[in-house]
Amino acid sequence: MPIAVHTLGVAVFALGTSEFMLSGLLPAVADDMNVSVPRAGLLISAFAIGMVVGAPLLAATTLRLPRRATLIALISVFGLGQIAGALAPSYAVLFVSRVVSALACAGFWAVGASVAVAMVPVTQRARAIAVMLGGLSLANVLGVPAGAFLGDHFGWRSAFWAVAGASALALVGVVLLVPRIAPPAEQPVLRRELVIYRDRQVWLAVAVVALAAGGVFCAFSYLAPLLTDVAGLGDGWVPGVLALFGVGALIGTAIGGQVTDERLFTVLFSGIAASTVFLGSLALFSASAVAVVILAFLLGVSAFYTGPALNARVFEVAGAAPTLAGATATASFNLGNTAGPWLGGTVIDVGWGYEAAAWAGAGLTVSALGVVAVSVRVRGSAEGSPTPPLPETGAPPQTPLLKRRRG
Template sequence: MPFAVYMLGLAVFAQSTSEFMLSGLVPAIAGDLHVSIGDAGLLTSAFAVGMVIGGPLLAVLTLRWSRRRALVAFLLVFVLVHVLGALTSNYGVLLVTRVVGALANAGFWAVAAGAAVGMVPADARARAMSIVVGGTTLACVAGVPGGALLGQQYGWRSAFWAVAVLAAASVVAVLLSLPDDRPETSGTSVRSELRALANRELFVAYAMNALVQGGTFCTFTFLAPLLTDVTGFGAGRVPVMLVLFGVGAFTGITIGGRVADARPFTVLFCGMTALTLGWSLLALTAGNPVMVVLLVFIQGFLAFGAAPALTSRTFSLAGNAPTLAGGFMTAAFNIGNIAGPWFGAVVIEAGLGFRAPAWVSAVMTAGALATVVLAFTLHRRKAEKNHHAPVPVRTP
């Protein structure tokens, strides 16, 4: 595996730490900037919205840039907004830095995903993506708890400074490891890129991605109240359980990346089936501490274990439009990231209790399972059509 792929994973680790660390910093930010908890929480929503918009938009704007140039530019913006965020005492300025940081992060994801799969043969795409996406799981295991610890010891601004330093180190790593080449699409127009993405199977893949992520983050967002109010764990156990979920995610994505290239549909079908059953079982047994501990690890393993198959399938369907495919994949991921917690909040506000988000997750992954069946049906029809297509006869 090229060293540059690991460096892209390092950069993703820095950016994902920033994306998720606010969950532990919201009270401190609210108190320091004299805003409500709800307003401070909007910083997380603003980041997610910026990711949805930024992926496709910045993929188009940087389509003709060299990949190294685009990645370095996005990382430099990311560094600058975190420095500004650490220095400001104005909530409005901080909110703007989160949106701009999200745009830069989305652009980085779009280009990095295409760069990673472009550096390896077709049968190693899932493994390459498991390394890049693995930066996100490492952020859950180490980055987010580390940011929370920094915030407790030195104030929330120290976490922003730490992310800025990590992102700056990623700039150096990308400059030294990534070749300064242009993507294969650089000689074509945006219109031709979009035509390459006009593929039913590709849109099914995006829907699958959004449903899986929505199901995952629906329960993950409300895992803390489920653990304390239903399972009966003390508040001190919650960070440990979040780390356990991250360990499961990292293990899953590592193993999933090694098997998804050979049998993508098997991984997706088995993964979606197991996820649906797992979320249902969590909702039913949330009062049993032993079952909850097991299921938190297993669901993290399954949710992220399917990620390499999801992403590599997107790029295999995208043909000659890897950067735009990466942009829309980033948008689909974050649509799920927004929709899942929103649906979870709706059922909790409706008085259905803290088990309800797990049931919502089960419904969303059941929907993802249906898209796997649809994707396989379309794939088989396409294969049969190509098999029976007449072979053109060349005249001498």
């Protein structure tokens, strides 16, 4: 595997850490910015909004630009966004910095994936994407807990400075190690790809992803105050519990990636149902520190076990649009990452407590199960459609798709 692909994985580590680290920093940010914890939680939604808008927008606008130069520009903007966040004198400035960083993050994901697959033979494309996704997994296992640790000992701004430093290393790596990539011989025509949005299965897939992701992040976004204010754990426990969630995510991704190709809908039903059970249990037993710690780990397993199937379903129904399929999947996840923290913050704001965010998340995942059931009923011949090829541009699927699904 070319070292340039691993360089992209390092960049994704920085991107993923920035996206999720606020879940361990919300109380400190709220205190410093003199806002409520739910309002601070909107900073998570701000990043997700930027991803929702940025994924399709930058997939389209950067399509004909030089790949390497685009990566350099995007990681530079992302790093500057982290510096702006670290220096932010007000909540408004911090909010804007999150949106700008997210736009750059979304663009880097789309372009980076196309560069990764262009640097390896066809038979190694899935491995190349796996290396990039490994950066995201490490962000959950190492980056997010490290951000919480830095925030606890040196202030929340130190976490932003650390991500800015990681972005600078990624920038140097891209400049030195990523080669210039020739554009594909035939450029995709976006107006032809827009036809996929006439298919209701595409919208059902978007809804499933958004509801499933939103349910998990409705609770996960407020896990730190739940641990300290409800379960009674000290601040020093937060990084460890976040790391445990990340370990669960690694395990869940490994298991889901192995079985999704053969049992896509089985994984969707079982994974989302498990997340529903864990979210409900988190609400019921939120006063028990032991229960919350165990459930955080199990929620990481179930959420990321479902992830490959959620991605695969989007690419399956949107495979005719190689440029927009990846952007659609990214936007779908971040619709959930926008709505989830907002809903969690809303139920907390009305005085129902941090455990109410877990109840609200369970409501979203139950809705996701209903949409999956509808998808099964209306899928028709789509289940046996041929596997879409890995695109030369845009983000390829996380898992290879088979021509027939048994689950």
